[in-house]
Amino acid sequence: VAETGARGQGFGLSTGGGAGSGSTLDVANFCCPDYLVQMIDRIRSNWVQHPELAGSNVVKFTIHRDGTISDILLETSSGYQNLDLSSQRALFVTKTLNPLPAQFPNPTLTVHLNFQYQR
Amino acid sequence: MTRILRPICLASTAAAFAFVSLSAGPQTPTQPPAPSPQQPSDVITTINSGDGAPPRFAVPDFIALSPDTETAAIAKTIGQVLFDDLNFEREFSMIPRDTYATIPAAKAIADIPFDRWRELGADAVLIGTVQKVGNTVHVEARLFNMKTRQSVFGKGYDGSAGNARVYAHTIANEIFQQQRALKGVALTKLTFDSDRDGERMVGTVENRGVKEIYISDYDGENQRRVTTGRSLNITPRWSPDARSIAYTSYRHGAPNIFISNIYQGTLDELTKGNAENWLPAWSPDGTRIAFSSPRSGNAEIYVVNRDGTNLRQITNNPGIDTTPTWSPSGTQIAFVSDRTGTPQIYVVGADGLDLRKITSESYADRPTWSPAPYNEIAYTSRTGPGNDIKVKDLASGEVRQLTFGEGTNESPAFAPNGRHIAFMSTRSGKAQIFIIARDGKNLKQVTKAGNNYQPDWSK
Numbered sequence: 001v002a003e004t005g006a007r008g009q010g011f012g013l014s015t016g017g018g019a020g021s022g023s024t025l026d027v028a029n030f031c032c033p034d035y036l037v038q039m040i041d042r043i044r045s046n047w048v049q050h051p052e053l054a055g056s057n058v059v060k061f062t063i064h065r066d067g068t069i070s071d072i073l074l075e076t077s078s079g080y081q082n083l084d085l086s087s088q089r090a091l092f093v094t095k096t097l098n099p100l101p102a103q104f105p106n107p108t109l110t111v112h113l114n115f116q117y118q119r
Numbered sequence: 120m121t122r123i124l125r126p127i128c129l130a131s132t133a134a135a136f137a138f139v140s141l142s143a144g145p146q147t148p149t150q151p152p153a154p155s156p157q158q159p160s161d162v163i164t165t166i167n168s169g170d171g172a173p174p175r176f177a178v179p180d181f182i183a184l185s186p187d188t189e190t191a192a193i194a195k196t197i198g199q200v201l202f203d204d205l206n207f208e209r210e211f212s213m214i215p216r217d218t219y220a221t222i223p224a225a226k227a228i229a230d231i232p233f234d235r236w237r238e239l240g241a242d243a244v245l246i247g248t249v250q251k252v253g254n255t256v257h258v259e260a261r262l263f264n265m266k267t268r269q270s271v272f273g274k275g276y277d278g279s280a281g282n283a284r285v286y287a288h289t290i291a292n293e294i295f296q297q298q299r300a301l302k303g304v305a306l307t308k309l310t311f312d313s314d315r316d317g318e319r320m321v322g323t324v325e326n327r328g329v330k331e332i333y334i335s336d337y338d339g340e341n342q343r344r345v346t347t348g349r350s351l352n353i354t355p356r357w358s359p360d361a362r363s364i365a366y367t368s369y370r371h372g373a374p375n376i377f378i379s380n381i382y383q384g385t386l387d388e389l390t391k392g393n394a395e396n397w398l399p400a401w402s403p404d405g406t407r408i409a410f411s412s413p414r415s416g417n418a419e420i421y422v423v424n425r426d427g428t429n430l431r432q433i434t435n436n437p438g439i440d441t442t443p444t445w446s447p448s449g450t451q452i453a454f455v456s457d458r459t460g461t462p463q464i465y466v467v468g469a470d471g472l473d474l475r476k477i478t479s480e481s482y483a484d485r486p487t488w489s490p491a492p493y494n495e496i497a498y499t500s501r502t503g504p505g506n507d508i509k510v511k512d513l514a515s516g517e518v519r520q521l522t523f524g525e526g527t528n529e530s531p532a533f534a535p536n537g538r539h540i541a542f543m544s545t546r547s548g549k550a551q552i553f554i555i556a557r558d559g560k561n562l563k564q565v566t567k568a569g570n571n572y573q574p575d576w577s578k
Contacts, residue, residue: 031158034300040166049168106160114165 032101039063039097043113047090054119055080059087063109067099075112087115174242176211178202179219181247181258182226189280193256194249196283197290201245201260203338204291204305208538209561210298214241228261237265245294256280260290262298272297284340302536307337308577309541310345310355310364311552315569330572332366332379337534337576339552339565345379352377354398354573358405361577365389365399365408376410378425389427396421400443400452402469409433409443409452420454422469433471442484445469447491453477455484464498464511477511485530490537490578493557497521497531497540508542510557521559532575541565541574 030036055078062071072091077084091113100109180198183191199216206213222235228246236244247260255277262272272294276286288305295303312330332355335342346352351369358365358378368377376399378387390396394414401408402422409422420433420443434440438458445452446466451473453466464478464486482501489495489510500509500520505527511518522528526545533540537557544553550570554563 030162033297036162036164037300040164044166047166047168051168104158106158108160110161112161112163114163116165116167118168 031103035098035101035104039111042097043090043094046093047115048086050080050082050086050117051119053080053083053117055083056114056116057084057087058112058114059091060110060112061091063097063100063111065100065107067097069095069097071110078115078117083115083117087113090115173210173212175214175240176205176243176245177214177219177236177239177241178205178216178245179222179224181249181260182224182228184227184248185251187251190249190251190256193258193280193283193286194247197247197249197258197287200284200287200338201247201291204288204303205245205294207305207338207561208295208299208301208303209556210295210301211243214239228259231263233263233265233268241265243271245290247290251280252277254280258286262294284336288336304337304534304536304539304576307535308334308357308361309337309339309552309565309574310334310357310577311543311566311571311574312353312355312366313566313569313571315571316344317569332364333571334364334381335565337554339563342566342568345381356399356401356575357577358401359403359578360405365401367397367399376408387427389423389425398442400445402445403447403449407449409445411441411443411454420452420467422452431471433467433469434474435471440465442486444486444488444496446488453486453488453496455486464496466496466513477513480509482506487531487533487540489533490535493537495537497533499529499531505545508540508555510540519559521555521557530573534576535578541576543572543574 057074057078058076060073060075061069063069069091072088074084074088178198178201181194183194202213202216205211218239222239223232225231225246228248231246242265243262244265245260245262247258250257258276260274261270263269264271274293276289291305292303295301311333313333314328314330316329316331329349330351330353331347332345332352333342334345345364348368348370353367355364355366362382363378363380365376365378367374373393374395374397375391376389376396378389380387389408394412396410396412399408399410406425407422408425409420411418412421415432417437418439418441419435420440421430422433423430433452436456436458438456440454440456443452443454450469451466452469453464455462456465459476461482462484463476463480464483465474465476467474477496478498480500483498485499487497489497494513495510496513497508497510499506503524505524506529507523508521508528508531509518510521521540522544528542528544531540531542539554539556541552541554543550547564550572551564552566552571552574554565555561
């Protein structure tokens with residue numbers, strides 16, 4: 001998995017949390033971080049960024065075992081309609097990711113993807 | 120919706136840590152634990168706009184929780200080595216350590232001055248502790264996200280007090296895996312041959328210098344001699360499990376291939392007699408060794424099983440065929456042949472079929488096949504009075520040059536993740552081992568004593 005495009009995506013640093021924060025988990029416990037790297041690579045290629053605006057939103061979606069994406073939902077708004085639409089559109093355009101890895105036993109994986117727009 | 124929270128937070132330090140034992144020597148590096156069979160249904164992750172600048176990391180000295188000088192020294196060493204390890208792969212932007220002086224050193228993990236680290240521009244800070252427990256030490260390492268002030272990585276290790284560098288290398292590899300899905304090389308080793316001992320062999324080859332096989336950590340530390348033959352021992356190659364080294368030795372007169380099982384202290388003679396056998400290369404599964412021999416009249420490529428059985432001749436040509444290297448799948452062998460006039464790199468199936476020439480240099484030598492997923496062969500190319508390192512992408516046919524005429528540059532060997540290449544260069548005067556990134560940047564000298572040649576990088 002060397003140089004898979006992981007550089008700069010920083011997925012690991014967004015993790016953490018603790019009881020009471022209500023939404024977080026530690027990616028260290030996730031079997032397959034390279035799957036997340038590939039996922040972000042795919043979504044990034046379909047993401048229209050807005051260099052004129054800074055903000056952050058969270059889009060929740062479900063990945064099925066065959067890689068299809070469903071239940072795309074804006075979970076936390078940035079306060080800018082443009083950015084919120086852009087994040088959701090990146091998922092709708094991506095449509096399908098790689099199938100879930102064999103080491104991941106669950107039928108689906110729900111992702112809370114934090115889109116960070118920087119000027 | 121099921122959510123499984125696995126917090127690693129300050130209040131639950133001990134419970135959240137995975138404990139890993141480090142054994143007494145570097146020969147048994149600790150592997151990361153297998154993933155838990157129980158997996159979360161939800162993950163949170165981030166995608167950033169812009170050019171994807173790498174996160175800025177700080178790695179201060181670890182905190183010595185015991186008051187003795189040995190613990191303080193271990194804490195300092197781990198911090199420095201970990202910084203260097205994390206810097207090596209260029210996945211993170213490392214904040215120079217001399218800028219940390221303005222930040223008060225924490226006496227415990229609970230004392231971390233998050234605001235001060237944030238002022239320094241850190242996105243993440245790696246904080247660790249070292250505590251003496253009887254004759255052993257307990258090391259803990261945690262990576263904190265400076266924005267959220269939460270831990271994104273936390274592990275504990277118990278082991279010998281003499282293993283400071285191994286703790287750092289282990290932590291670095293685990294952080295590369297967790298943060299970048301990258302197989303780090305911090306626990307890997309180099310081998311090379313060296314004339315540093317300055318001894319001269321006696322006997323049939325007049326004034327030939329003695330060369331011995333050496334190993335070192337990937338960063339050049341812990342250089343140790345493997346052979347003591349006081350003869351010519353050259354072209355060492357790691358076995359895939361990094362527990363044995365095959366090499367060419369003149370210890371009995373004619374060159375033959377020996378295998379040193381370095382952790383068992385035993386020696387196998389793979390080839391014997393006066394036939395002359397050189398340049399061993401392990402198959403990726405470790406079951407076979409390719410080598411070159413003129414036993415049939417002129418030098419050809421042969422393959423033999425690890426136990427010396429089932430010898431097969433792979434090439435059969437009036438030209439001189441030498442320096443085999445295996446493809447990552449073990450189905451092809453690249454080698455050097457002068458069958459068309461000058462030495463060039465060829466590829467042939469491990470069954471001896473499907474030969475093709477892949478270079479058109481004035482002189483090409485010492486091919487080394489990259490690990491997957493790259494499909495490249497690095498080699499030595501004569502570019503002027505000296506040689507340079509070039510890399511050929513076998514899919515695109517593109518050739519890129521990594522060195523440009525500073526001394527002579529020869530004998531490339533890929534790191535096991537394919538991101539760096541070790542090679543010999545005379546750019547600093549004597550022949551020394553250097554490491555360079557696959558893009559030609561990040562050059563680093565790893566040997567200084569004597570002349571050192573023919574590096575190979577453990578898997």
